[in-house]
Amino acid sequence: MTQTLHIIGAGLAGSEAAWQAAQAGVPVVVHEMRPKVGTFAHSSGDCAEMVCSNSFRSDDDERNAVGLLHWEMRAAGGLIMEMADRHALPAGGALAVDREAFSGAVTAALRAHPLVSFSEEEVTELPQDGPWIVATGPLTSGRLADSIRSVTGAESLAFFDAIAPIVHADTIDMDIAWRQSRYDKGETEEERKAYINCPMTRDEYEAFIDALLAAEKTEFHEGETAGYFDGCLPIEVMAERGRETLRHGPMKPVGLTNPHDPATKSYAVVQLRRDNALGTLYNIVGFQTKMKYGAQTAVFKMIPGLQNASFARLGGIHRNTFLNSPTLLDGQMRLRQRPNLRFAGQVTGVEGYVESAAMGLLAGRMAAAEIKGQSLPPPGFETAMGALVNHITGGAEAKTFQPMNVNFGLFPPLEAARGGRKGRKDRYKGYTDRAKEVFTAWLAAQA
Incomplete structure (x- = not known):
């Protein structure tokens, strides 16, 4: 047997x-x-x-x-x-x-x-x-x-891993945001418009970074000294490494053109990716966070297009062991x-x-x-x-x-x-x- x-x-x-x-x-x-x-x-x-x-x-x-x-x-x-x-x-x-x-x-x-x-x-x-x-x-x-x-x-060994928030699609303001994959990548029209993009001016970006750095964060227990895995860094940790870090990471504007204002290049762009087949939920790409829930809602609603957003799930942080x-x-x-x-x-x-x-x-x-x-x-x-x-x-x-x-x-x-x-x-x-x-x-x- x-x-x-x-x-x-x-x-x-x-x-x-x-x-x-x-x-x-x-x-x-x-x-x-x-x-x-x-x-x-x-x-x-x-x-x-x-x-x-x-x-x-x-x-x-x-x-x-x-x-x-x-x-x-x-x-x-x-x-x-x-x-x-x-x-x-x-x-x-x-x-x-x-x-x-x-x-x-x-x-x-x-x-x-x-x-x-x-x-x-x-x-x-x-x-x-x-x-x-x-x-x-x-x-x-x-x-x-x-x-x-x-x-x-x-x-x-251990490190801390962070989870990105999920937004209800019908609460995203599409008069501000638009659908486009970076560099229009994809073989079909649906793939070329797979992401929702929220543009930021320089002033909006700077205000967002200020709020991100000032927001109340989850504190670790005494004695917890584990670091983060670089592929899943909380956005506020990236921001602490330099004010331009996010703009060259998950908020990079390259390969994207805002159809609402094609002559103006966005200073930064926040992308959201579809999270379910119905297209009713979108996750904010690269926005893993250790901010406390109240702070997340306030900071993320500063993103143009998400000012009236409703969140199906907020971000979080947990300890990973390996x-x-x-x-x-x-x-x-x-x-x-x-x-x-x-x-x-x-x-x-x-x-x-x-x-x-x-x-x-x-x-x-x-x-x-x-x-x-x-x-x-x-x-x-x-x-x-x-x-x-x-x-x-x-x-x-x-x-x-x-x-x-x-x-x-x-x-x-x-x-x-x-x-x-x-x-x-x-x-x-x-x-x-x-x-x-x-x-x-x-x-x-x-x-």
Whole structure:
């Protein structure tokens, strides 16, 4: 009788791990404490609930590392990418989804699978026996986190992550705002108008920065010294780094022309991206924040076009935890002290929805292979998945280990024949061409 694989956590990583193992013929029990035990960020008990952005970022699989990761997950029959594609929203070259429809579809697929079952009891201690995958993500419950620290003998590292607010679309003043993707990017008219843009003059921008810096912020508890992940900085932290930082970051005006006043170039632009298929909700792009709720409402209503905005959700901030994986995990993503335990997702020190799901995909396949008496090596370091798993299991410097998005800096250098000495665009195409060849061969070896 085939041994059962147990997975703690039904986020993106845990959901993908469960799907991959079940598709390989291994029975799976998913242990998910929600909704019985909630978190501050989640609002349901559905699998793969997206609590921050609704975007999987760029879908360009020829010159973008995260787009390449999309390609690899699709090639491997990934459930997360399949449901993301089914519930995609126009996003001007990015892959954004209707988050409720997406998580509902992932949940339905897993619950319909004959080899997948669910337990809604909270797991508070790392199990001693049997094959398990820990995919509890950045909001690992306190008692389980204590158990992880006890077993590993090391303090988990931590950083603070922030959530952007969501606005009701019908409260945005379209006499001020307009629809356009940056540089009109997109193959269809809908994609070219995927974003709502709110323009600012220099005076409006300066007043906004003043209010942002003066606003009341969430204070951390004494002794909390963790930093932020640079890919998800609160806007007020960016503003503290310099008054022009936001104007060259999420509020950059380049590639956008205001049809209400085409002769005047906006000094800054705030973009909102559709958050659901109905187009009734939009999230403010890049506006993660640690401002207190009252301050958020006042400051965000200073944005032209949002003066009468109604918020479906305000921003927030939470503590993320992750392992010092280079010292704790082997090349099979197993905990060295207890090889029956694999870790997957954001808790391993990858950053981003897609990266987390990709580590779940690998953990699920590796665990299934081991249960069936086989050995599955990770894909080559030339691939996006291989580069990520190499980074977290030994490629990174343990002393300075921090969460990492997939990027071409994690890949082995290109040989000259593939564009190693050419311009950046040719070089990126060389990386993706090579990765697809290596990943295709890795999949074929499992057939």
